[in-house]
Amino acid sequence: MVNLKCPICGGEITVEDDALPxxxxxxxxxxxxxxxxQNGKLSLRLAEQIGEDWGE
Known part of the structure; x- marks a missing residue:
């Protein structure tokens, strides 16, 4: 397990060692x-918010 910090609030998050990018x-x-x-180390970033297209 790897302890990382939330880039939004700074709180601690535990992520599995085998988590995939x-x-x-x-x-x-x-x-x-x-x-x-990055450089062999896990980190976190805010996930992209992709809106629905609905074919428009």
Whole structure:
């Protein structure tokens, strides 16, 4: 397990060691976060919010 900080509120989040880049986690503050791997280390960033297209 890896302890990371939420980039929004600074709270602690525990992520599995085998978490894959692109995996989404939700923090208790309500933030949707994406796991990223930089220089072999895991970190978190705010996940992109993609709106529905509905073919328009």
């Amino acid at each position: 692109g995996e989404l986690v939700e923090h208790e503050c309500g933030a949707q976060l994406e796991v990223v791997k």
